[in-house]
Amino acid sequence: MQQKEMEQKAPKRKNLVILIHGLHQTTWMMRPLAKRLQAQGFATHQYSYRSMRDSIKTNSLRLHEWLSANHNPDHPIDLVGHSLGGLIIRDFVAQYPKWQIGRCVTLGTPHIGSVCADYIWRLTPAVVGRSYVDALDGTVAPLPKHVTLGVIAGNRPYGLGQLFLQYHNRKLRKSDKPPLNEQLAHDGTVYIEETKIESAADHIIMPVSHTGMLVNPEVAEQTRYFLEHGRFKR
Secondary structure: OHHHHHHHHOOOOOOEEEEEOOOOOOHHHHHHHHHHHHHOOOOEEEEOOOOOOOOHHHHHHHHHHHHHHHOOOOOOEEEEEEOHHHHHHHHHHHHOOOOOEEEEEEEOOOOOOOHHHHHHHHHOHHHOHHHHHHHHOOOOOOOOOOOEEEEEEEOOOOOOOHHHHHHHHHHHHOOOOOOOHHHHOEOOOOEHHHHOOOOOOEEEEEOOOOOHHHOOHHHHHHHHHHHHHOOOOO
16 A cells, blocks of 8 residues: 555656757757756757758658667657747657657747748748758648647747748738738747647747747746646646
């Protein structure tokens, strides 16, 4: 009886959290979020990849190879990705079902493709490199049904991408069927509408910009809460 009570009181083992940065970023961008998750008892790994030089397929393959060399497949993992990093998560979980996936959170990820990336691809494709095809163009692999995904979007329009989005919004407002104002909201790089994916378990909008969400303590808390509960805190 005493042993059973001790087992019930023992803290539940937390999954290793893989943090994946976005386009034009490095692992240090995920460090503030990693530190906050570590303070809550999570072990983390900041996955490094070449966002412009390599394709999404190559980068998800290299994540698989890193895990094969460093992680026991009997232990589930959680995945957190910012922007393009969230699309790598989707490709990875679809391509490598060997791994047990606990829960996933994406931050400012354009799940249905990126209008901003479309403009850049047409003007100067080298700026988005190989991350456009099969990823930012909206053709990434569908999310497997067994994966529990939480989506965080921002509505503070700060960042270089807002120049393209402001231009795009003006075009939309002049169209025959102008969209609602909420459909034009964005985080400075990604529209809120672009972050939505039907198979997500939960979706939340926070007052942060595309890059600012990485250092925001409330975003970190919502990420932590979803990884533990499978829903956001409201």
